Structure formats: C-alpha cells, structure tokens
Amino acid sequence: MQCLRITIGDDSFKQLVQQVHEVAVASHANADVPFESIVSKLKKDRDLSRHPLVQLVFAVHAQQDLGQLKLEGMETEGLGDAKTTRFDLEFHLYQQPNGLWGSVMFSTDLYTPETIDNLLSVFHRVLETCLDDPQAPVASMPLLRDADFSRLDAMGLTRVEETAYPRDSSVVDLFRQQASACPSRVAVKDSATEMTYAQLDAASDVLARWLAGRSLAPETLVGVFASRSCEAIVAFLGILKANLAYLPFD
Template sequence: DLAAYAHQDVPFERLVEELNPSRSLSRTPLFQVMLALQNVPEAAWDLPGVRVSPEPPPPRLAARFDLAVSMVERRDALGAPAGLDGEILYATDLFDADTVRALAQRLTRVLDQVAADPGIRLSDVDVLTADERARVVERW
C-alpha cells in the first residue's frame, strides 16, 4: 500500500499501459468500483498582482468505471474539517438512479455511525434500514 501511495500521482491510463492487464470489453481493465476521498486542504495562492480562484472541472458525460464514488472534505473558515460533499457516477446500463440513491443512503448511514462513534466495531455498523433488514432476514 505504501508503494502505491508513493506513486498516487501516476495517471490511471499510464498505470493500465504499464501493467497491461488482460482486457475484456465487458469491464474496465483493473477494477469496476472506485471510492476516492479528496482530503487535501485547498491551496492558498498569494501572488502579488495576481488574483487566483478555483475553476470547477467540466461535468463528465460518461462514467469511466461501473461505479465511482468521489468525496471531498469540506472545511470551515478556520480550515477545520466541516463535513463531506460527494457524487456518484455510474454506468447507466448497469445501475438505475433509485439503486444508486439507495447505495448513497447506505454509505451516508455508515459514515454517520462511524463519525458518531469512531470506536464502533465493524460488525455493529448497520448498513440496512430496519425495513430492509426485516425484508432480508424475515420475508426472504
């Protein structure tokens, strides 16, 4: 893992080119689901006579992976962590909006529980709602 972190700036396309994995047209070459957390503080530019402001990236029209969850750490005026913003990009031939919305709600539920109790055991984290659990455990 440490070696991978040391090379995290290598573009994904270059990684695929170097590793040259066996390819299938039915899926992406290395993985199908990506979770990215951007938690690097925003750069503060102080250039005399120059005004700098961030420019948001253009919207993506197509998902690069089957499912990509991206989260960005939000900070308050003093620079302290103030929450997460996120988006999910998905292949519409594999997922529908309702399914992705349910996945986002489950991820939010897990993150809320872990934030409320960082020492919580993984086995005690509730991913499903009470209704979902009843459906899986009792009705199915």
C-alpha cells in the first residue's frame, strides 16, 4: 500500500493521471523506510483508533479469473467481505475481462448506505465525463446527472445568491436576527427531536445566564461532551452568548 499526496488544482484528468503515476513511481524510492519511523515523526497525541497516515483507500486489484476453490470431497463457499474496516472509507476494484467490479467498505460511524450510494453515483458520473473528455479540468466536472440536478433545481438549491457578509456582527448577533425574523421556523433537529429558533434562543439563553454566574474570564474554554444533537447546538450557542469559547470533545 502506498500513501500518495496529490494536488489537483486546475489539472485536466489526463494531467491528474500522469501526476498520480509520477508520484507513485517516485514513492518507490522510499519503500525501505520503516512504517514505525514515519509514524514516530507524526503528532504524538494522535487518535489510536484511526490509521495514522490515511483515512481513504482506493485499491485496484490486478488478479483476474481466480475461479472457485474446489477440494475433492468437500463443499466450499466464500466468506464474503469483512464486517470491519481499518479506514474511514475503502474502495476495492477488481479487473475482469469485460470491465471492473468492486466493493466499498466504510465506517458506519461516519457514513450511511445512502451516502455511499450517492458517492458512488458521483464517482461514476465524474469517471464518465473524464473518459469522454480527458483534457477537461477535473474541477469543472459535473457531479450530478441531469435528472438529479433537475430535482435540486426544482427545490431552488442550485441558484446561488451572493450576500455581503456582515463582518462586524458576531455569530450570536446573526442568530438573534434570524430568531427574531422567523421564531417559529425549525432551526435544528436530530433523530429524536427538533427546536424552533425561538426555542433554541430561549434554551441557549438559560445556559448563557448560568455560565455568566460562574464568573469565568472572557473567552474561557468550556468543554462540551455531547453527541450530534439539539442539545449540543444549545450548548455551543449558550457558551458563545456568555462570551466564552467552546471545545467539543469527540
């Protein structure tokens, strides 16, 4: 396995393929460097539950027509893919006489099957476009099929309106403006509940007042240990309202 650092920029697909080839070939010059030596140069406080170098694996396996294992007097069956992954996301492609077939392994803590389906659809679309026009810049490749784009367009999600950002306003100021303009609209929701802007404003005010009573210095870090939920947003906003800073814990 090779860890490659690739910069796309304004490269065409053809240039990107050439860059990957050159980086992959050049990396063999460091093939004898021990893995432990590389890891030791990284941050000492790394997350031991994750790979220290990469989180995405893209592997093309060259073996073809492996056939089926047959043992005289015995019946065999494949065990299938592993139920765990060492990385956030793994793509495995296998060359076949009539094309490629593959599988995706992913961390269920980070992705849902629907997200992976969408990701594969985008990959397929980009690959089609790149092969049709290898000289086109990769950054300009469409990510959606026409039917998918039409659905988003019908919902008004493809039209971008530029608005000057009020740089003199804080996040709290902007939130309060929004809460005042549409208090009954849903501001945040999770798998179990939802909160309107008015509810979120009131709940975060309660926390802000409690924190203000602790006599903490401005911008003091306040740790937040919470799942992705409405309560976490209440905590973040309440801390900001108290002129403090929040530090999420994973």
